[in-house]
Amino acid sequence: MAIMEHAYYASFGYQVTSFYAASSRYGNPEQLKRMIDVAHSHGLFVLLDVVHSHASKNVQDGLNQFDGTNSCFFHDGARGEHSLWDSRLFNYVEYEVLRFLLSNLRWWHDEYNFDGYRFDGVTSMLYHSRGIGEGFSGDYNEYFGLNVDTDALNYLGLANHLLHTIDSRIITIAEDVSGMPTLCRPVSEGGIGFDYRLGMAIPDKWIELLKEQSDDEWDMGNLVHTLTNRRWMENTVAYAESHDQALVGDKTIAFWLMDKEMYTHMSTLSDSSVIIDRGLALHKMIRLITHALGGEAYLNFMGNEFGHPEWLDFPRVGNNDSYHYARRQWNLVDDDLLKYKYLNEFDRAMNEAEERYGWLHSGPAWVSWKHEGDKIIAFERAGLVFVFNFHPQQSFTGYRVGTNWAGTYQAVLSSDDPLFGGHNRIDANCKHPSNPEGYAGRSNFIEVYTPSRTAVVYARVSD
Numbered sequence: 001m002a003i004m005e006h007a008y009y010a011s012f013g014y015q016v017t018s019f020y021a022a023s024s025r026y027g028n029p030e031q032l033k034r035m036i037d038v039a040h041s042h043g044l045f046v047l048l049d050v051v052h053s054h055a056s057k058n059v060q061d062g063l064n065q066f067d068g069t070n071s072c073f074f075h076d077g078a079r080g081e082h083s084l085w086d087s088r089l090f091n092y093v094e095y096e097v098l099r100f101l102l103s104n105l106r107w108w109h110d111e112y113n114f115d116g117y118r119f120d121g122v123t124s125m126l127y128h129s130r131g132i133g134e135g136f137s138g139d140y141n142e143y144f145g146l147n148v149d150t151d152a153l154n155y156l157g158l159a160n161h162l163l164h165t166i167d168s169r170i171i172t173i174a175e176d177v178s179g180m181p182t183l184c185r186p187v188s189e190g191g192i193g194f195d196y197r198l199g200m201a202i203p204d205k206w207i208e209l210l211k212e213q214s215d216d217e218w219d220m221g222n223l224v225h226t227l228t229n230r231r232w233m234e235n236t237v238a239y240a241e242s243h244d245q246a247l248v249g250d251k252t253i254a255f256w257l258m259d260k261e262m263y264t265h266m267s268t269l270s271d272s273s274v275i276i277d278r279g280l281a282l283h284k285m286i287r288l289i290t291h292a293l294g295g296e297a298y299l300n301f302m303g304n305e306f307g308h309p310e311w312l313d314f315p316r317v318g319n320n321d322s323y324h325y326a327r328r329q330w331n332l333v334d335d336d337l338l339k340y341k342y343l344n345e346f347d348r349a350m351n352e353a354e355e356r357y358g359w360l361h362s363g364p365a366w367v368s369w370k371h372e373g374d375k376i377i378a379f380e381r382a383g384l385v386f387v388f389n390f391h392p393q394q395s396f397t398g399y400r401v402g403t404n405w406a407g408t409y410q411a412v413l414s415s416d417d418p419l420f421g422g423h424n425r426i427d428a429n430c431k432h433p434s435n436p437e438g439y440a441g442r443s444n445f446i447e448v449y450t451p452s453r454t455a456v457v458y459a460r461v462s463d
């Protein structure tokens with residue numbers, strides 16, 4: 001929730017003017033407390049989007065020039081201004097700035113009982129370059145040189161230490177694309193103390209594939225690399241669609257897949273459409289492989305669970321201050337005559353399967369198969385075998401899939417199930433006994449039928 005008070009609505013809450021106030025656009029403080037209490041009563045955690053990476057340049061209603069100078073809370077000169085965000089940058093070496101920001105975290109915890117904090121713009125905080133124009137290849141020289149803003153790094157360590165000390169259940173998440181080592185290791189180990197970092201490269205990869213390549217050009221090895229490229233023992237939040245797609249500036253995954261056909265062929269009563277069939281199939285596969293392979297937590301973003309067609313946009317000069325797109329069309333998923341219900345049902349089944357088998361906290365997956373010609377990816381995680389066939393036309397019978405766990409397997413989740421708008425090509429009652437011959441670097445294999453554009457999860461039903 002990016003709800004720290006901000007004067008400019010179209011900043012989406014990221015040009016903060018009042019750090020100790022919840023935005024009045026959405027209700028009063030008591031209503032926010034009530035909402036959090038109701039969420040807690042349903043077993044839900046509520047996280048605050050913390051913007052301590054920069055602040056609004058506003059002078060009359062913000063921190064800028066609070067004492068009449070440029071350097072009260074911020075660095076003076078070029079170091080105190082973000083060239084892309086047009087905002088002010090905190091001076092984290094000043095004790096009063098540290099007190100202000102740390103007290104801000106404590107206040108949100110004590111006053112509203114938030115369960116966690118997602119720190120915005122961490123990459124900008126960590127480097128004097130603000131991460132602008134840098135690729136971050138993973139070479140350690142990029143992270144332990146003079147470019148690192150050690151003042152900000154120390155503040156983040158203090159912030160995490162404070163939050164985890166006052167409440168051990170608090171969750172902290174860093175929005176960092178650079179891959180800074182130890183960012184998500186405890187302060188007691190010399191780390192910065194975050195519990196998770198956002199896997200920001202993953203949604204970018206999906207949009208890149210959908211915008212620039214046809215289905216048969218997708219590189220399975222490169223896709224797996226993107227989904228698994230994270231630091232060992234540092235937890236990652238994986239997500240398929242980000243605010244860059246769900247907010248104005250791009251298109252949602254569903255719209256990239258199905259575009260204008262969504263306005264004419266998403267009815268269950270309309271004629272069949274190859275474009276819609278492809279879109280529904282790939283949308284399910286994209287979410288499942290991201291969920292199962294991409295990290296140790298999964299983030300759904302604002303309607304992605306049912307394939308929201310349009311972006312979210314707040315009133316601004318570029319749209320004549322219109323409120324037309326400042327909402328989500330939740331009615332789409334509630335209409336039984338529309339195919340959005342298929343995507344939503346799959347999302348429910350996918351998350352229920354994770355709750356049952358717990359792959360997010362089982363350790364990284366073992367990818368045994370990346371076949372470029374067949375467009376098939378297979379891997380094991382949490383005792384399950386996942387098989388993805390991204391081929392646009394080709395289905396395979398008796399396809400060998402390696403596994404280290406001997407036993408008889410059965411499909412427990414299939415994206416091709418009619419409940420999810422699929423074509424019912426997978427028999428959930430079919431048993432797949434393992435063969436003790438080594439295959440794909442694994443000690444056993446099973447043989448399965450893998451239809452085109454289908455993802456299937458297999459579980460052992462007997463030893």
